[in-house]
Amino acid sequence: MKRRKSKRCGKCNIYNAENETAFVVEEVPDLAMLPGLGIYPGSIVYKEYCCRLGGPVVLKLQNRRVAIGKDVASSIMVEENSNEHD
Amino acid sequence: MNMIKEDPRILKLKNKILLMGSPNVGKSVFFSAFTKIHVVSSNYSGTTVNYMSGDVKFDDETYTLIDVPGTYTLDAVSESEAIAVNFAKSNPEAILFVLDATNLDGSLRLALELKNYKIPTIYALNMVDVAKRKGIEIDAKKLSEELNAPVIPTVAVKEEGFEELKNCLKKILKEKQTSENEETAEEKERSEKEETTSEKEKTEKESDFDKNERMEKNVKYWEEAKALANKVTNKKESEPSRLDKLGDKMTKPWPGIPIAIVVIIAALGIVVGLGKALRAVLLLPLVNDIIVPFFRHLFTSILPEGVLLNVLVGEYGIFVISFEWILALVVPYVIIYQFVFAFLEDCGYLPRVAVLFDNVMRKIGIQGGSLISIMLAFGCAVPAIIGTRTMTTRKERLIVTTIICFAVPCISQTGALIAMTSEYSIWLFLAVLISALIIFISVALISNKLIKGKVDPLAIDIPNLLIPDRKSYFKKLKIRIKQFLWEAEGPMLFAVFIAAIFKETGMIDILAIWLEPLMVKWLGLPAEGVMALILGIIRREMSVAPLLMHDLSGFQMYIGAIVSLLYLPCLSVFGILAKEFDIKIALAIVILTTASALFIGGAINHIGMFLGFA
Known part of the structure; x- marks a missing residue:
């Protein structure tokens, strides 16, 4: 299930991005709650999985896990994190 | 405080x-x-x-x-x-x-x-x-x-x-x-x-x-x-603990959704089953065999027959229905519910439900996080409506508040509904449950269309799954039960007092004649069932309790349950609506809930008559 909609990407939105992969956030929509949760350009997020049928994306940020609704996740542009140790 | x-x-x-x-x-x-x-x-x-x-x-x-x-x-x-x-x-x-x-x-x-x-x-x-x-x-x-x-x-x-x-x-x-x-x-x-x-x-x-x-x-x-x-x-890179692994599983659609269904059914089963058992084994015998006979004996030995004696220990006497309705009907379900809900809250399960059902909630116009306020409303609508302050848009607050007022019965009302319907047939209880779900979805869809603005998508921290600390858990239960007794006891006793006065002075008979076209012809309920509509203004469960005094058919119970579910929120909810929003919104919700309760109740009755149920 986990890789059904996922794809490897150069720059893509986090909703469609590969599961179980770390990404660097490139662009975020103008929603004040995102920086509060630690999602901002330059931050590193680990996409765990995406819930089916338009469900949220579950991300790991350091030791925390946050769930982001599909509408926002589709607007968060990310690029695969090439820095392994991050 | x-x-x-x-x-x-x-x-x-x-x-x-x-x-x-x-x-x-x-x-x-x-x-x-x-x-x-x-x-x-x-x-x-x-x-x-x-x-x-x-x-x-x-x-x-x-x-x-x-x-x-x-x-x-x-x-x-x-x-x-x-x-x-x-x-x-x-x-x-x-x-x-x-x-x-x-x-x-x-x-x-x-x-x-x-x-x-x-x-x-x-x-x-x-x-x-x-x-x-x-x-x-x-x-x-x-x-x-x-x-x-x-x-x-x-x-x-x-x-x-x-x-x-x-x-x-x-x-x-x-x-x-x-x-x-x-x-x-x-x-x-x-x-x-x-x-x-x-x-x-x-x-x-x-x-x-x-x-x-x-x-x-x-x-x-x-x-x-x-x-x-x-x-x-x-x-230190360590293997996640069993609890952490379980926490992760509970958030993933598989096996999270089947687990959620099991948890919801188990929670409902515990509240209904243990509540019924507590009522049947302990509280009903205590009230019917000990407390009520004691007060009947006490007052009949010191007072002459008449209105005063009836107000105290008659069919609707204060010392009869206060114990029958409050102690034997509402209290067992409230206590068991608080045990179950506090456990789910403290272990961190509720945000996981919010994540699992976010896609379903989005389809009806709200987001998964709103489910926490809605689940809280099963305890009492007042803290749930206050809790909507965490929502980031007014539209979301209004939709969730409207859903709570229309389709989410508080636990006292749920207890009364369980007692009325499940003692007749578990299928009747399930029919009411499914109807409540249909009302929930309809209210969400309609209010989403009517209320202007936007609903922000889900963005939620998933907390660690914890085993609740015993001391904090019991402290919380004590606060919640004490709060319930402190806040609900007064209005419930007031409702009981009004019921006793209306019944024993004959005022209810006059009202029953006036409102017969509505109660009997439109809703298909007994004329004296008007007491439920009067007392329901004070407390939600009181819109069900008086119906237990009548020998209703299964179909009449179903109509009574739907009318009670949709009927106007209690006085405390009206107060909090006026405070959190404004008096216009509070009045609009009162008018809409009352009108829809009476309209839908009557419509069900007439459709039932047409189909031969009544």
């Missing part, structure tokens, strides 16, 4: 100590321990949506400790976060800042932003036990040096580290007092002047603050917080 909408007087109050931190770090547990005022705390963000204040004494000096709603940043996004910002600007004596050891960078991000206010602060590094379980070790001494303030490791639910915390707090308050005394009056005046000017500049600056600047500021705080967290944290 104060739980009031922001009061400017409290902002001006001297000797304030603020209890601050990100959401769901355990601030309310600290507040309860320091002030001895017991407030409810839970394992999800947004339990405290308004501030709480209580007195705390240090060295003969009394301070007001304020439990400020949790916030991620000081760019207030929701109403409750705006309150936190105002407190930070209100010149407090000190801040007791609670850091989450399992999420140090997130906590430090706010801590660093707050440092700009130059308020003496001590830090409680909370949940060090959970962090240890996850292989996270934090060097508190190093963190203290970096923050240039005391950092005390704590386990709030066990009150570990609290003595040291209190001693540190005393020390910094004393230091602040000494430094203030040294300040001359002239210096004080100058600094106040400077403060006013800088505040003015700040406000002007804030009004010009564009999005890019805000984002830059956020990035700066996050980077600093992450660097600091990395410096003081030592994380």
Whole structure:
């Protein structure tokens, strides 16, 4: 299930991005709650999985896990994190 | 204890100590321990949506400790976060800042932003036990040096580290007092002047603050917080504990959704089954065989036959129905529900349900996070409506509030509905449950179409799955049950009193004649069932209880249950609607719920008659 909609990407939105992969956030929509949760350009997020049928994306940020609704996740542009140790 | 909408007087109050931190770090547990005022705390963000204040004494000096709603940043996004910002600007004596050891960078991000206010602060590094379980070790001494303030490791639910915390707090308050005394009056005046000017500049600056600047500021705080967290944290790569693994599974659609279905069915089964058992085995025999006969015997031996005796111990006598309706009907379900719900809250399961059902909720116009307020409403609509303050848009608040008023029965009403329907047939109870779900979806869809604005998508912290601490769990149960008895007992007894007067003075017969076309011809219920509509104004469960006094058919019970479910919210809910929104919205909800209850109830009756059910 986990890789059904996922794809490897150069720059893509986090909703469609590969599961179980770390990404660097490139662009975020103008929603004040995102920086509060630690999602901002330059931050590193680990996409765990995406819930089916338009469900949220579950991300790991350091030791925390946050769930982001599909509408926002589709607007968060990310690029695969090439820095392994991050 | 104060739980009031922001009061400017409290902002001006001297000797304030603020209890601050990100959401769901355990601030309310600290507040309860320091002030001895017991407030409810839970394992999800947004339990405290308004501030709480209580007195705390240090060295003969009394301070007001304020439990400020949790916030991620000081760019207030929701109403409750705006309150936190105002407190930070209100010149407090000190801040007791609670850091989450399992999420140090997130906590430090706010801590660093707050440092700009130059308020003496001590830090409680909370949940060090959970962090240890996850292989996270934090060097508190190093963190203290970096923050240039005391950092005390704590386990709030066990009150570990609290003595040291209190001693540190005393020390910094004393230091602040000494430094203030040294300040001359002239210096004080100058600094106040400077403060006013800088505040003015700040406000002007804030009004010009564009999005890019805000984002830059956020990035700066996050980077600093992450660097600091990395410096003081030592994380051992360890195998996740069984609880962590279970927590992860519960959030994934597979096996999370089947687990959620099992949990919901089990919770419902426990409330219905144990509630029924408690009622049948213990409370009904106690009321019918001991309490009511005792009062009947007592009053008949001292009073002559007549209206007064009937008002006290007649069919609807105060000393009869108060025990039958309150003790034997409502109390068992309320108690069992509180046991189950408090467990689900404290272990951190509710946000997982919010994640699992977000896609379904989005389809009906709200987001998964709203489910927490809706689930809370099964306990009581009042705290659930207050809890909608954590929502970031007015549209979402209004939709969720409307759903609560139309389709979510409080536990007292649910108890009465269970007693009425399931004792007839479990299928009847399930039919009511499915109807409530249809009403829920319809109300969400209609209000989403009618209410202008937008609903922000889900963005939620998934808390650690925890085994509830026994002491905090039982303390919370005690508060909730006491609160229920304190708040609901008065209105319920008032309803019982009204019922006794109406019945025994014959007023109900007059009303029954007047309203016969509505009750009998339209709704298909007994004319005397009008008592349910009258008492339902006072308390929701009272719109069901009087129907138990009649020998209703299964179909009539179904109509009665639907009318009661949709019927107007109780007086307390009306009050909170007027306070949280405005009187127009409160009146609109009352009119719409009442009209839809009567219309839909009647429509079901006529469709049933047409199909041959009635």
